[in-house]
Amino acid sequence: MRTILSDAKGRRFLTKRRIRQARNLVLGKEINQGLVFKLILYAVLIITSYIYMNPMLKMLVKMVMNVKDLVDPTVTWVPSSIYLGHVAEAWKLLNYENSLMISLFIAVSVAVLHCISCGLAGYALARLDVPFKRTIFFLLMLAFIIPPQVIILPTIMVYTKLGLNGHLITLILPSIFGFGVKGALFVVIFRQFFMTHSKSLEEAARIDGATALKFYFRVMFPLARPAILVVFLFSFVWTWNDTYYPRMFLSPTGDMPLAMKMTFIDTALGQFIQNGGFPEYMAEPIKMGASFLTILPPVLIYLFAQRYFIESVERTGLVE
Structure with a gap:
């Protein structure tokens, strides 16, 4: 009788243990360790990735389709052959070599100058006992509220008086x-x-007789590599994609960066279609090719700097 009872207890114990193991496997000891949580997490990540990647994939597929695939409704994702004529046409419409050099010059110049000027201002607000520091920081926060449209007219008037309106320097000076x-x-x-x-x-450094500027450029600025990388990439991409200020300050008939060129590509394609340059259904793949050429440099930079960028964001204190 005792043997039977002990066997029954042993079986109940094993059953409870297996149930506990199965529950831990499915739900986990912690909420973020279970199989259900991981499946939900991966499902959310896959869906979010698809939402962001779907336009990019459609752009890549559409721009390499030949004429036969464009008029064939059964061809959606896999073209029968790779055709680069649309990209070549977009290259000509964008005047890509000239526009690329202009965009790189403006974006790199702005990013470097932002690292220098904003680094000095950030160091002064963080480490120096300057007069009215709290007021200055409050006014700095106030700058987030003021939209650029409010100050664009006075800025244009100043540039016109200085004789700078229409020059690339207007995009770099701020x-x-x-x-x-x-x-x-x-x-x-x-x-x-x-x-x-x-x-x-x-x-x-003060004991050694170093001034504030000497200490900044000799010690603090080299230590600020994570912040410099974050600011450089943010400024570069922000300036690269900007179309508002180029529209305000640059002439549409002069040298323009790539982002501004993209805003006029519909007009250029419309003129080509009216003049019989190519049929209307060819306009979309050419637009896709132009978009690809425009976003290619920032994407390449991000692919090479992704690891360092993520580490730098964590070290700047922005995620705290």
Whole structure:
């Protein structure tokens, strides 16, 4: 009798243990360790990735379709052959070599100047006892509220008086002073980063007789590589994709960056179609090719700098 009872208890114990193991496998000891949570997480990630990647994939497929595939409704994702004529046509319409050099010159210049000017401002707000520092920081935060449309007319008037309207320098000049919403954001990024460092470095430099500027350029600026990388990439991509300021300051008949060229591609394609250059259904793949050529440089930069960019964001204090 005792043997039977002990066997029954043993079986109940094994059953409970197996149920507990199965529950831990499905639900997990913690909510983020179970199979159900992981399946839901991966489903959300796959769906979100598809939402973002679907337009990119359609763009890549459409721009390499030949004429036969374009008029065939059964061809959606896999073209019968790779045709690069649409990309070549978009290259000509964008005047790609010239526009690419202009975009790179503007974006790199603005990004470098933002790193210098906003780095100095962020260091001053984080480490120096400057007069009215709280008021200055409040005004800096206020810059996020003021839209660029409010100050665009006075800016155009100033540029016109200086004889700069229509020149590429008008797109670079604001970054020298950390002007606008972008400058305010980058100053905050540098300020948050510099506030994470100990003041012992600064005190040691003062004992050695170093001035604030010397200490900044010799010690703090080299240590700010994570913040510099974040600001550089943000500024580069922001400037590369900007079409508002080029429309305001540059002439539509002069040299233009790629993003602004894209805004006129519909007009150029319409003229070609009216003049009998190609049929109307050829316009969409040419637009896709132009879009691909426009976003290609930032995508390549991000692919190479992705790892360092993510590490830099974590070290700047933005995710705290």
